[in-house]
Amino acid sequence: MDIAVIADDLTGANACGVRLAELGLRTMTKFHWSEHQHYTNDTEATIIDTNSRYLDKTAAKERLRSVIDEYRYIGVRNFAKRIDSTMRGNVGAEAEEWIRAFNNEAIAVIVPSFPDSNRTVIGGYLLVDGTLLQHTNLSKDPLTPMTKSYVPDLVRAKTSLSVAHIDLKEVEQSVSDLKNSFHQCIADGFRILVVDAITNAHIEKIATVMVASKYRMNPFDPGPLTTAYMNRKMKNLNREDKIIISIGSANELAEKQTQYFIERRNVSPIIVDPEKFIDPTKCMDEMSKTIKKASDHLEQNNIVLITTIKPNQKRLNFRQLEEEWNTSVNSIAQRITEGLAMITKEVIAQNPEVKGCLTSGGDVTASLCSLTNANGIELLEEINPLVAYGKVNGGDLNGIKIMTKGGSAGNKNTLDHCIRALETRIVN
Template sequence: MPQCVVIADDLTGANATGVLLKKMNYKAYTVMNTERIELETLSECDCVLYPTDSRGVESEIAYNRVYNVCNLLKNDEVKVYSKRIDSTLRGNLGSETDAMLDGLGEDYVAIVAPCFPSSGRIVIGGYMLVEGIPLHKTNIAIDPKTPVKVSEVEVLFKEQSKYQVSSIYMKDMMHGKHYLADRLLDCVNAGSRIITVDCVTQEDLDLIADAVITSKLKVVAVDPGVFTATLSRKLIVPAKKKEKNKILAVVGSVNSNTKVQMEELWLSQRTHNVFVQTKELLEDEGRREQEIARVTKEILDECDRNVISTVTGDGIYPENRIDFAPYMERYQCSLDEVTGKINQAFAEITYRIFQAEPTFKGLYTSGGDVTVSVCQRFETAGLSLMDEVLPLAAYGQFLKGKFEGVHIITKGGSQGGRDAINRCITYLKEKLYI
C-alpha cells in the first residue's frame, strides 16, 4: 500500500498535489474510478490521490464521500494522511476534515497549514492573505459557487466543523520545534481536534512538520498540498532511495538587486551563509589563501547541518565596496585583472568545497564573471542546458570533467524580482529531490 494518502475535494487539486510529490521522486497515482483499478495496483506507488468532487456539494454529501474513501484507503502502512483543500479555503473544509478524523479514529488530529508560498497564499495572525490582500477582499468573496466571505481560518473551521478548533500564531513559532510541539500537545490536551497554524514561508512549513514529528501526534495534514509534500519528505523514503544532496550558492555580484534577493533567500529557507571579506583576496598571497581557506572551512564545518550553503561577497553591502584604483596601481594591471583575482578566488572556494564534500550536487552562481571562473576551475567542457528557470536564469549540468553531472543554475546579478534567487534554489531542490 502507498505510504501517503491524499483525499482531495477536486481533481485539479489532487493532480497539483501529486505533481509536488512527484518532484520529490515519489511515484504518485491519482485514482478517478475505483471500479477500473485493483487495489493491488496501488501497491506500486508511494502516494495515492483520490478526488471526491465534493467542493460544491452539500456538506453532508461531502462528509459521506470523504468518509467512505478514507475507510477504503486507510492502512497501517500509511505514514501521511492528507485532506487536500482549496488554496483559497473554498468548499466543505469542516465536514470533510471531520470525515477524515472520524474515519481514522479518535487518536487523530487535523493540522491545518493552508499556505502556498509560491502562489502568494499565506496565513499570518490567523488571517489568510492572497498576494497581500485579505481573502474576503479578493474575488473569492464573490465566487458564484463557493464564496468565502471570512479571512480567518479558525472561524471558517469553527463554522463548519463539529470539533473544537484551536489556533497557533507566529509568535509561538519563534522558539523552535520542541516549543511548537508542546503547543500542539497543549491544544490537543485542551480538547481540540483541529489546529490551524500560521504559515508564511516554506521554512514555516518545515518547522510545523518537524514539530508534528517531535510531538508524535497522529495527524491529518489539511492544506493545499505544500504542507503535505513537506511532511511526506520528512517521513517517507521513495522507492528509489534519495541521496542527501546539498546545494551551494556562490554570489559575487555587488548589484543592489542581489542584496535584496539574498536577504529574501535567507528569510525564506534555512541556509548557512559565509561572507567573503573581498579585500583580503586582493592583498598578499598569504592573506588571500588564508581567506579562501577560512570560507571553505566554515562551509564544510556546517554543511552536514544544512542543505543549502551560501558563499557571498561582502560587497553586496555598499560600505564594503572596494575602490579598485589603488590595487590597479599597486599591481600595475587593469581593472579586469583585479576583479579577475576576486572571481578566481570565489571559484577556488567553490572547487575546494565540492572536492571535499561529494554530497554537494547543486550549484547556483550569480554574476557572469564568477560563473566563468567557476567553470574554468572545475575544468568542465561546458554546460548541458536543460531549462529556463525564469527569464535570464538558466538550468543545466556540467559536461565532462571530474564534476560531470553537477546541477547548476546561472543568473545575472541584476536580473529578476526579490524572490528570484529563492526560486532558483527551490528549483534545484526539486531537481535533486531534496
Template sequence: MSKLGIVADDLTGATTVGVLLARSNIPVAAYFDSDNLSKDTGQEAFILTTDSRAVKKEDAKARVKQAVMSLKENNATYLAKRIDTTLRGNIGAEVEAMLEMMDEDAIGIMVPAMPQSKRILVGGYSIIDSIPLSQTPVAKDVRTPVEESHCPTLIKKQTDYPIETISLNAILAGEAAVQHSFIKARDNGAKIIIADAVSLEHIDLIAQVVSNLKWNVLTIDPGPFTERMAYYNGFRTEGKMLDKEEVSSSHMDGTILAVAGSASSVTKEQINYLSKQENVIQIPVIVKDLICSNKAASKEIKRVIESAVNYLKADSPQALIIETSVTNERIDLKAEERGNGLQSGEAANNINKALGEITKGILMQTSKVKGIYMTGGDTMVHVLKTLEAVGIKLLDYVIPQADLGVVIGGYSDGLVVVGKGGLTGSTQTAVDIIERIAKEAGNRDLIES
C-alpha cells in the same frame, strides 16, 4: 508496504498536492474513483478525488468516508486532506469525516498556506498575494464563495470539533516554542489545530515538530505541509529531485489543445494573451447554446469539432484554443437555470460536459494533438472523464498549481496534460504551459522512437 492516502475535493487540488510529492521523488497518481487503486502497485501515494467542493455537507461527508475506506483497503496508513488554497468547499465537514474514520487519538493539523503560490496565513487570516481572502475574486465565486478571511472563524462555522491555533509568534520563536504550543493546544482539548505560516521554512519547521511528536495526525493543507510530513515519515526515494529547467526543449511534431472553461478574469487574460501569439488558433464556443443538453448544444459541439479538425488538417498550429469566456459576455448561470427549469449547477455541468465531448471528438478524428492544457477544475474533470481516463500520473508543475502529468487509461492514455485552476498564474502562464507540454511531449516522442 505502507502508503500515503490523500483525499481531495476536486481534481486540480489533487494534482497540486500530487506534483509536490512527485518533485520529492515520491511516486504518486491521482484517481477519480477507487476501482483502479489496487491495479496500480507502483505508487507510494494515492490521491482520490471526491468532487465534493460544491455539494451539500452531508453528501461531502459521505463521499469522503467512502474515499478513506478505499484508501485504507489499499494499505494507506497515513492520511491527508487536501484543501483549497482559498478555503472553498466543505472543509470542516470533510475533516470531520476523515477524523471519524481514524483512531480516537487522531488529531487534525491544518496549515492552510502555500507560500510558493503567495497564499499565507498570518494571525489566522488568509492572505492571497497580499490581499485578504474575502477581498479577492473568490468572495464572488459562482459556486463556492468565501466571504470570511479569518480561517479559524470560517472552520468553526463548519465543524463542532474544538479548534486551537498556533500563532506566527510561536513559529518565529523556533522549534521549542512550536512544540510547546502544539502540546498546549492538544492539552486544551483541540481536535483541530490551525497553524500560521508565511514561508516554506515555517511549514518545514511545523512538519519536523509534528513528526517528532509521533502523534496520530491527519494533515490538512493545500499541499506543502503534506509533502513535508511525507518526507519526514520516510515517503521518498533516493535520487536527484526533478528540476523543471533541465527538461529538454526537443521539437514536437503536433498541436497542443487548450480547453478553457474557467470564466475568471485571470483565465480570460491568460487565454487572450495566448491567442495573440504566433501560430495559435482560437475557436470561441457559443456558451448559451450549451446550457441545455438539446439540439442547439449538439449542433454547437459538432460545429466546434469540425472547425478544429479542419484547422488541424490544413496546418499544425502550436496551439488550438477552445474557449467559452474570452469572447463571450459573462452569463448569469443561475438566471439561465431558472429560465430553463434546470437544477442548481446543472448549467455549468452541461457546459463542461460539452467541452469534454468537443475534446473527445477532436481526438477521435486526428492524431495531431500531442497534449492538452485544461483550465478550470470542473472543465478538467469533465474532459478527462469523457475521455474515460481513470487518473493522472503526476510528474511536475509548470508553476505551482499548474500541474503536469500523463493520462492513465481511456482514449488519451499516455497523453501529456496540464491542469490549472482558473485563479492561478500571470498573463504569461498559458504561453508557458503550452511550451512546457510541447517539450514533455517531444521528449516522450524521442523516447518511444
C-alpha cells in the same frame, strides 16, 4: 512508503501529487474515487479526487469516509487531506469526519498557506497576494463566495468540534517549543489546529513538529505541508529503521516475487546455500559467513534480504538428499528452516536498528519463534490474504514488528507491497 492524499477536486489533486512525484515517489491521481479496485501495488502515493468541493457537507463527508476506510483496509498508513488554498469546500466538515474515521486519535493540522502562490496566513487571517481573502475576487465566487478571511471561523462554520489557532509568534519559536504548543492544544481537547505560516521555512518547521510528535497528525493543506511532512517521514525511515527479510519458500511464485522485489528496489540479496545447512560440517560456517555479510550490508542499507532462492538454479531434490544423508525429508527441511531462522535471530541481535522482519514460509516463522523463545505473535492486521502483521511477544525479539507471508501467497508484486507496508508500520 504508501501514501493516500484525498482531494476535493482534480486540479488540486494533480498539483499536490506532482510535488510528491518530485520526491521520487511513484504517484498516481485517481479520478474515480469510488472505484478502489484500481489501486495498484506499484503506486507509492495515490491522490484520490472525491470531486466533492461543491457538494453539501453530508455528501462530502460520506465520500471522504469511504476513501479513508478503503485505503486503510488495504494497508495505507500515511494520509493527508488536500484542501483549497482559499478555503473553498467543506474543510471543517471533512476535518470532523477525518477525526472520527481515525477513532478520534487523529489531529487535523490545517495550514492553507502556499507561499509560492502568495497564499499566507497570519493572525489566523488568510491573505491572497497580500490582500484579505474577503476583499479578493473570490468574495464574488458564484458557487462559494468567500466573505470571511479568518480561517478558524471558516473551519468552525462546518463543524461542531472546537478549533484551536496557533499564531505566528508560536510558529517562530524553536521546534521544541512549537511542539509543546501543539501538545498543549491537544491536552486541552482540541483535535483541529489552524496554524499560521507565511514562509516555506514555517511550513517546514510545522512538518518537523508533526513528524516528531507522539500523536497522529495529518496535514490539511494545498500541498506544501503534505510534501514537507511526507519527505520527513521518508527521511526518518531511511535514517533509522531497518528491515530483515528471510525467504525460505522454494517455489516458482516465491522466486518471481523475490526477483521482482530485487529489481524494483535495487536490493542485493544474500543467497545462502541450503545444502550446507544439511551438512553438519558446513552448517555453522555458512551461518557465520551469512550473519557477517548481512551485518556488513546493513551498515550501508536499510533492507537485507536473505534467501535460499538463486535465480534459474535447479531446486533441491529432497528425495535424493534423503537417501544421501540417510534421514527424512522433514528432517532436511527442518535443518534448512532452522538455519535461516538462526541467521535471522543473530542478525537482529547484532543490529539493534533492525525494527522489522518479514519471514516467508510458515516453517521459517515457526523456527524463528522457537529459537528466540517467543510466547507468540500479537496479531494486528491482515496486509494481504495469507500475509499477517503483528509484534513478537516475549523472548529475544520481544516487540519486533513482524510480517509473516505464505510462500505461495499473492502475485509477483506481493513481496514488494508487503515490505512497503512494513516500512510504514515500523515508523508509526
